Amino acid sequence: MQRRDFFKKLGTATAIAAVVPTMSFAAGDSKPTGPNKMDYQTALNAITGGKTPVKSDKVKLKTPEIAENGAVVPVTVTVDSPMTPSNYVKAIHILNGKNSNARCIDVFLTPANGKAMFSTRIKLGGTQNVTAVVELSDGTFLIASQSVKVTIGGCG
Amino acid sequence: MKTGIKIALSVAMLASLSFGGEQFAMSDADRAMYAEMSENNPADIMVADGEELLGYMGGDEGLAKYLGVSEDDLPTYIAGFPRYIKKFDMVVGIDQMIQAMMADGGHKPLKLKSGNMFSLLAYVKSIANGEKINIDVNANPQMKEAYALGEKTFMTKRGGRGLSCNSCHSPDVVGRVLRTQPLPDLGANGAKAAATWPAYRMTKSSLRTMQRRFQGCMKNALLKVIPIGSKEMVALEVYLTDKAKGSEISIPGLKR
Amino acid sequence: MAERKSLIKIKPKRYKDGEIVKVSFMVMHPMDTGMGKDKKTKKIIPAKYINSVKFVYNGKEITHMNVWESLSVNPVFTIYMKVNGKGKLVVTYTDNTGEVHEKSKKIKPRG
Numbered sequence: 001m002q003r004r005d006f007f008k009k010l011g012t013a014t015a016i017a018a019v020v021p022t023m024s025f026a027a028g029d030s031k032p033t034g035p036n037k038m039d040y041q042t043a044l045n046a047i048t049g050g051k052t053p054v055k056s057d058k059v060k061l062k063t064p065e066i067a068e069n070g071a072v073v074p075v076t077v078t079v080d081s082p083m084t085p086s087n088y089v090k091a092i093h094i095l096n097g098k099n100s101n102a103r104c105i106d107v108f109l110t111p112a113n114g115k116a117m118f119s120t121r122i123k124l125g126g127t128q129n130v131t132a133v134v135e136l137s138d139g140t141f142l143i144a145s146q147s148v149k150v151t152i153g154g155c156g
Numbered sequence: 157m158k159t160g161i162k163i164a165l166s167v168a169m170l171a172s173l174s175f176g177g178e179q180f181a182m183s184d185a186d187r188a189m190y191a192e193m194s195e196n197n198p199a200d201i202m203v204a205d206g207e208e209l210l211g212y213m214g215g216d217e218g219l220a221k222y223l224g225v226s227e228d229d230l231p232t233y234i235a236g237f238p239r240y241i242k243k244f245d246m247v248v249g250i251d252q253m254i255q256a257m258m259a260d261g262g263h264k265p266l267k268l269k270s271g272n273m274f275s276l277l278a279y280v281k282s283i284a285n286g287e288k289i290n291i292d293v294n295a296n297p298q299m300k301e302a303y304a305l306g307e308k309t310f311m312t313k314r315g316g317r318g319l320s321c322n323s324c325h326s327p328d329v330v331g332r333v334l335r336t337q338p339l340p341d342l343g344a345n346g347a348k349a350a351a352t353w354p355a356y357r358m359t360k361s362s363l364r365t366m367q368r369r370f371q372g373c374m375k376n377a378l379l380k381v382i383p384i385g386s387k388e389m390v391a392l393e394v395y396l397t398d399k400a401k402g403s404e405i406s407i408p409g410l411k412r
Numbered sequence: 413m414a415e416r417k418s419l420i421k422i423k424p425k426r427y428k429d430g431e432i433v434k435v436s437f438m439v440m441h442p443m444d445t446g447m448g449k450d451k452k453t454k455k456i457i458p459a460k461y462i463n464s465v466k467f468v469y470n471g472k473e474i475t476h477m478n479v480w481e482s483l484s485v486n487p488v489f490t491i492y493m494k495v496n497g498k499g500k501l502v503v504t505y506t507d508n509t510g511e512v513h514e515k516s517k518k519i520k521p522r523g
Contacts, residue, residue: 117491122483
């Protein structure tokens with residue numbers, strides 16, 4: 001009631017201008033609309049075309065060992081690469097082991113990035129592995145994995 | 157007597173208090189990684205938004221003018237809120253000053269509990285980032301009174317479980333674990349709470365203000381929820397801001 | 413139709429031409445998986461997630477991303493970028509319901 005008193009005497013005028021929205025709807029889009037389902041192995045094969053990725057310490061995967069909130073799990077992938085036109089990281093893929101869709105994100109880089117790094121936050125529905133698959137410009141695939149223990153799930 | 161409270165509390169809390177959906181504490185090992193996340197605090201978006209909104213009212217310059225200080229003194233001045241403002245004969249928070257500025261500028265004031273107001277408050281407080289909290293609870297009788305009311309509100313046991321804020325936030329119980337959540341010290345030695353709100357709450361995926369956080373605790377602990385901007389709420393903020401006096405302001409915070 | 417709020421952050425704030433800077437794109441987006449239920453109505457919340465993000469710097473695409481629903485609510489996308497002259501960085505995303513959003517930031521190297 002103190003609060004209402006505070007402005008009681010003041011008239012109302014123009015409302016504060018809203019931030020201009022910048023979105024529109026594209027018609028006839030055929031992108032997926034429902035929950036996607038893909039298991040880890042299928043996802044990995046789809047990325048590598050069946051090639052076996054090589055474990056490499058050139059790929060640094062940073063994510064917590066224990067995530068107290070599965071809804072927000074920070075993940076950073078860094079790859080040791082000169083990022084020159086003849087030798088660069090083409091893509092960084094992040095996969096989870098057990099969500100109903102194993103794919104989190106594919107990041108397609110170019111030499112214009114200067115450094116090969118990608119960082120984001122993901123949801124994990126329970127304790128599982130987080131995996132980074134890296135494609136180099138020469139067609140090789142590298143892989144790094146880490147288990148993340150989740151105390152509350154992230155998929156409500 | 158203190159031990160009495162402690163025991164009663166731990167039993168009461170462990171046995172029956174439910175913090176629906178918010179049950180786990182951040183493990184120390186991973187705290188650092190989450191702290192790193194604050195580099196890209198999602199609330200930065202709201203802070204930028206708040207800056208844009210303030211822009212419609214003359215930006216930092218307009219704010220300084222309204223508050224009657226120079227732009228150079230603005231950060232230090234903001235670091236001293238809540239303050240007694242003579243014009244309104246009230247102790248007010250920054251958000252209320254923003255409301256007043258809107259009204260005086262011919263705008264319809266935003267509600268204190270609105271998202272846009274949270275963004276504005278976060279931006280305005282972030283102007284004081286790097287400044288130390290300099291609230292003066294002895295500046296005048298009104299501030300003294302607000303402090304006393306804040307302390308009383310903090311200490312008074314209410315609600316179905318007969319808990320006060322102090323039940324969970326007194327130095328005696330700090331660090332104890334309530335359903336795996338460590339109870340935070342709200343003063344300069346702990347969470348420096350007042351210096352880190354408004355903050356992004358990961359469990360809520362949104363920007364929350366300190367008074368909104370108080371409401372969260374009230375709801376969880378079954379204390380009747382006091383409205384944002386009420387005399388008691390501002391007084392609570394005065395009391396806890398004084399506890400974090402000297403702490404460096406760092407907005408937006410990032411909380412569980 | 414809710415308006416989206418987003419932000420492009422560049423670190424460090426001041427940079428030189430040729431410097432490699434960290435670029436973060438943050439957006440308020442629900443990233444609904446299509447499996448969650450509304451607590452009140454108990455109805456399934458339909459999937460609504462960002463499915464692609466593109467970073468274009470002075471007309472040249474430097475990074476694009478395919479995105480799925482496992483990213484957190486209000487997601488962030490952080491990459492590096494080599495500063496190569498004055499101009500504009502434009503980040504665009506689309507989501508699975510056809511929402512399109514664009515945010516741009518001036519690139520102003522000093523020295």
